[in-house]
Amino acid sequence: MVEINRRNPKQARARATVDAILEAAFQVLDSDGYAKFTTSRIAKRAGVSIGTLYQYFDDRDAILVELSRRYSDALREKITQLLLDEPNMSTVRLIIRAAMQGVQGSPETQLILSNVVFQSQGGKEVSRQHFTFMESFGQREEFGFGLGKEASFILTHTVIYLLRATIAEPELELDPKILEDELVHLMESYIANLAERAGYVDGQPPLK
Known part of the structure; x- marks a missing residue:
């Protein structure tokens, strides 16, 4: 087979x-569905x-x-923008709202793109989202205590997978x-x- 040199845009x-x-592709996918998502259309x-x-x-x-x-990048951009626009919003609500509002399209379109993200990039993409979420947490000091990597894993992955389930159902x-x-x-x-387990009360560290 002859190798075709793809043009670098x-x-x-x-x-x-x-x-x-890509804009036309999104429109076709969103309006016509995956079955009619063809290169000719x-x-x-x-x-x-x-x-x-x-x-x-x-x-x-x-x-x-x-x-x-681009779908995945839009989520990270949405989180960054909300950090700037809503300095008084809790970080948890900010991340959840960004994840819920970060992309356009029908639930079916979002599910298709989300599945492609996981199929093409797998755990790597989940990790990217995880570190994006944790970076957002790190920019805010409302918790008053550090999050261990296990707790951070549970916190961020719960959000990621529950929202995927929301799109899927x-x-x-x-x-x-x-x-x-x-x-x-x-x-x-x-x-x-x-x-509470760390001994903090109202965001204040435990007495020594």
Whole structure:
């Protein structure tokens, strides 16, 4: 098989073409579903030839992987933005809200992209999200005590996997506002228990 040299989108026009293809791909996925997520539909929606599309992506799976990467990056950007916009919001609520609102699209679209993230990057991506969450915690001093790596693991992975389950089960018709509150109560209860076990009272360190 002849190896095709894929064009590296360095030039502004090339980057604009890639962005147009990815935006069209998201629209096709969100409106038509995965069954109709084809390169021909994407190229038509983007206003480019199928040959142009293949200059940048090998197939629809390659497009999905790039969409999933942007999906994951959007979550981290949302957390960073909320840290700046909502300095008085609890870190737990901030992270949960960012995770719930960080991406666009239907529950089906979010589930597809989330699955691709895990299939293409697996535990590596969960770890990236974990460290993003922990960095957010580290920027705020509301807890008054350090979180051990085991407690940090439980705290962040509970959020990640519960929200994945939420996306995977839209038939439950969970109320987003109530769900946010319940997740916050769950996480803050765990943190309060950690503080109690560490001997902290009202955020103050134990007396020596």
